[in-house]
Amino acid sequence: MKTDDLINALAADAKSVEPPIARTFAVALAIGAVVSLIAFMVTLGPRPDFPQLLTNSVRYTFKLIVMLSIAIPAFFIVRGLSRPDFDPGRSLWWLAFGPALLLLGIGMELAVVPSGDWHQRMIGHNSFYCMTIIPILSVAPFLAMLYALKSGAPSHPVIAGAIGGVLSAGIGATLYASHCPDDSPLFVAVWYPVGFAVMAVLGALAGSRFLRW
Amino acid sequence: MDRKARDAEWSELMRTAIAGDEAAYRKLLAELSRLLRGVVRRGFAGVGVARDDVEDVVQDVLLAVHLKRHTWDPAMPLGPWVLAIARNKMIDDLRRRGRRPEVALDLSQFDIEGEDQQASIDAHDVDRVLNGLSDRNRDIVRSISIDGHSARDVADRLGMTEVAVRVALHRSLKTLADTYQEKAG
Numbered sequence: 001m002k003t004d005d006l007i008n009a010l011a012a013d014a015k016s017v018e019p020p021i022a023r024t025f026a027v028a029l030a031i032g033a034v035v036s037l038i039a040f041m042v043t044l045g046p047r048p049d050f051p052q053l054l055t056n057s058v059r060y061t062f063k064l065i066v067m068l069s070i071a072i073p074a075f076f077i078v079r080g081l082s083r084p085d086f087d088p089g090r091s092l093w094w095l096a097f098g099p100a101l102l103l104l105g106i107g108m109e110l111a112v113v114p115s116g117d118w119h120q121r122m123i124g125h126n127s128f129y130c131m132t133i134i135p136i137l138s139v140a141p142f143l144a145m146l147y148a149l150k151s152g153a154p155s156h157p158v159i160a161g162a163i164g165g166v167l168s169a170g171i172g173a174t175l176y177a178s179h180c181p182d183d184s185p186l187f188v189a190v191w192y193p194v195g196f197a198v199m200a201v202l203g204a205l206a207g208s209r210f211l212r213w
Numbered sequence: 214m215d216r217k218a219r220d221a222e223w224s225e226l227m228r229t230a231i232a233g234d235e236a237a238y239r240k241l242l243a244e245l246s247r248l249l250r251g252v253v254r255r256g257f258a259g260v261g262v263a264r265d266d267v268e269d270v271v272q273d274v275l276l277a278v279h280l281k282r283h284t285w286d287p288a289m290p291l292g293p294w295v296l297a298i299a300r301n302k303m304i305d306d307l308r309r310r311g312r313r314p315e316v317a318l319d320l321s322q323f324d325i326e327g328e329d330q331q332a333s334i335d336a337h338d339v340d341r342v343l344n345g346l347s348d349r350n351r352d353i354v355r356s357i358s359i360d361g362h363s364a365r366d367v368a369d370r371l372g373m374t375e376v377a378v379r380v381a382l383h384r385s386l387k388t389l390a391d392t393y394q395e396k397a398g
Contacts, residue, residue, distance in 0.1 A: 001359065
């Protein structure tokens with residue numbers, strides 16, 4: 001077939017254009033997040049004194065802020081990576097914002113808590129739940145992220161998948177954090193990253209496997 | 214025409230095309246195919262691969278431009294987006310041929326001029342892929358592309374609705390692109 005012939009076929013198909021990828025990405029992630037939210041509310045739910053905690057507990061509010069400050073930049077970076085001409089470049093540094101915030105929190109925690117309590121605060125009550133429930137709550141946003149990237153054209157499918165995994169874990173971890181009774185930044189820094197790492201690795205694998213176009 | 218003015222014109226053509234204007238789209242694709250022919254040839258020359266089937270890669274890129282045009286951000290120039298797709302498809306092609314895909318293909322350095330001479334040369338990959346379509350879909354694609362018939366005419370001839378013909382055409386184009394991709398995997 002001559003290229004001019006192919007162009008005839010492509011031009012005849014001019015009206016088949018899909019919705020803009022940024023919209024597909026936002027809608028897919030919103031659906032994924034809502035599915036996780038519903039599953040969370042039906043099974044675990046936030047702590048009963050959730051509204052009071054938000055105003056009274058610095059540690060509780062802080063861990064939610066840390067999780068959101070990972071999920072939000074990840075959302076914008078992965079949305080960008082769904083386009084072939086997006087150069088993540090320096091925007092990747094925004095992914096360090098949440099962890100940096102957490103480090104700051106750790107520093108303050110170590111300063112105000114006697115060293116004899118550090119170990120107990122770090123071990124907490126729920127580390128096994130934390131490591132398993134975060135990935136489970138990440139499944140719906142993870143699938144939504146893969147669907148959106150598949151409809152896009154990522155030039156870096158493995159990186160896009162990995163950061164997409166971080167995004168989905170960020171959503172799952174935000175939900176789980178509102179339930180978890182362990183509020184110390186020491187606990188958050190030791191156990192939450194496991195869920196993020198699991199989802200990032202799954203995302204990288206899925207990216208290399210399914211996101212070529 | 215300098216690169217900036219050309220990009221502005223292309224971006225406008227693509228906006229019009231996405232709004233459904235076939236004529237604008239055809240004009241844009243024809244201009245892009247000339248650009249891509251030069252880009253692909255020089256890109257492969259840059260990594261020391263002599264290629265006599267540049268046209269196959271050009272067609273692969275055009276298919277991807279078509280099926281992924283919703284990933285172009287209308288606030289951005291069209292040229293870099295097209296070149297990013299070309300770069301991906303050239304890397305796929307090298308990988309398919311067992312070449313190291315990491316080879317730098319810095320398309321941004323190219324002072325690109327279009328090439329026309331191959332527009333009338335047949336490429337073979339698409340033909341091979343076409344054979345994988347159902348008889349009816351192959352008939353539809355051939356009638357519209359090679360014979361230059363309209364979807365309306367094809368619909369009348371086959372006793373289908375025009376919408377059904379358009380849907381079949383779109384599905385077939387997706388299949389063509391997927392089949393290219395499978396060869397890479």
